[in-house]
Amino acid sequence: MTTRTEEAGPQGLASALVRAGALTPEWLPVCEAVPRELFVPDRIWPGISDGTRQNALVSRRDDPEAWRAAVYSDIPLTTQWDDGRHRGEGVGTTPTSSSSMPRMVFSMLADLGVRDGDRALEIGTGTGWNAALLARRLGDENAVSVEYDPEVARSATANLRRARRSPTVVIGDGRLGHADGAPYTRTIATCSVGEVPCGWIGQTAVGGAIVAPWGTAYGGEAIVRLTVGGDGTASGPFTRSSAFMRLRQQRAHRPPFxxxxxxxxxxxxxxxxxxxxxxxxxxxxxxxxxxxxxxxxxxxxxxxxxxxxxxxxxxxxxxxxxxxxxxxxxxxxxxxxxxxxxxxxxxxxxxxxxxxxQGRPGFESFGLTVSEEGQSAWLGDPGRSWAL
Missing domain, CATH: 3.30.160.690 (Bacterial toxin RNase RnlA/LsoA, N repeated domain)
Known part of the structure; x- marks a missing residue:
């Protein structure tokens, strides 16, 4: 069910997120200082709150009130279909870029556990909103964001400029991170992966955190929070259910029937x-x-x-x-x-x-360990893991 705020604006959205427990006191002033509308294009396809369905196109030019209501609702907004090939009025085949559901945005930022002085790497710039939030919290010089799609990166950079934020935006393969800016104490992905790239671990400082949506070929997905160890591994629990677009280089290619x-x-x-x-x-x-x-x-x-x-x-x-x-x-x-x-x-x-x-344990009972040798999952205890 779509969650709409009582006021179509930053304050109304912030109030709804606080009530939902997603927006913590640490991130409240950041949310209020970085309005979502500065990062949303004029043409959007609002989704429902669980991300499973897309609604019809909403145009700011044709219906500014509906556009603003969607922007300040706790829903995902598709901003690109089919890697930019879709330009029509209707729904495309596959959503490929979006403004994520605000509740998930701030829940993941809370999982990230940033502190003053941290340096953050983001994988997947998208509209630039998440990068702007990190830049506002940590300082522009401490936020780096990598985007694979040049057109998406250019739009995000324009959005950031309009919001008077200037984190480093890099056009490149997100799997590789951005070594020139390493080390980072916090790494966050706004696209899902089935394999956590070792480059993210190598560019994140020992004791640092990696937060990313993670899922298997079979289906289902959850946010994992990994802590980087001194032995080149990273391990940690899943924190909540999620549903994100896949990192482009890890998209599934299904054989025909x-x-x-x-x-x-x-x-x-x-x-x-x-x-x-x-x-x-x-x-x-x-x-x-x-x-x-x-x-x-x-x-x-x-x-x-x-x-x-x-x-x-x-x-x-x-x-x-x-x-x-x-x-x-x-x-x-x-x-x-x-x-x-x-x-x-x-x-x-x-x-x-x-x-x-096992009593049907939830997402939060499972965890993931990543090393150069591969990935392993565990239930409750990292010492009792199995290879994936």
């Missing part, structure tokens, strides 16, 4: 079976996140029918294995077909039942 049937027609060489676990139980955001932690290299899609029935398709990224599970509302047993060296539904079901047996 035809790559799995190897020239045959469904069910091809698949083996039929059944399960008592409703496939729908595995579809929640948290359930997807946990399954992704336990079942690497797998993604899914759903083929939906009338009456709420659907087929859950599971695919291994190497195209060697696939599975299908048919969900029928109210059913007690569900047909499963599996093919390939991995029995993907069996893996997904084991992961779900493991999580269920």
């Amino acid at each position: 035809e790559a799995y049937l190897k020239g045959g027609e469904w069910p091809a060489d698949g083996e039929r079976g059944s399960t008592r676990l409703p496939p729908a139980d595995t579809g929640g955001w948290l359930a997807q996140f946990v399954i992704g932690l336990r079942v690497p290299g797998v993604f899914w899609r759903a083929e939906r029918y009338e009456g709420g029935a659907y087929t859950l398709w599971l695919y291994a990224t190497d195209t060697e294995s696939w599975a299908s599970a048919d969900h029928v509302p109210g059913g007690s047993e569900f047909e499963v077909v599996q093919s390939g060296p991995r029995r993907l539904w069996d893996e997904v079901e084991r992961a779900f039942r493991w999580w269920d047996g």
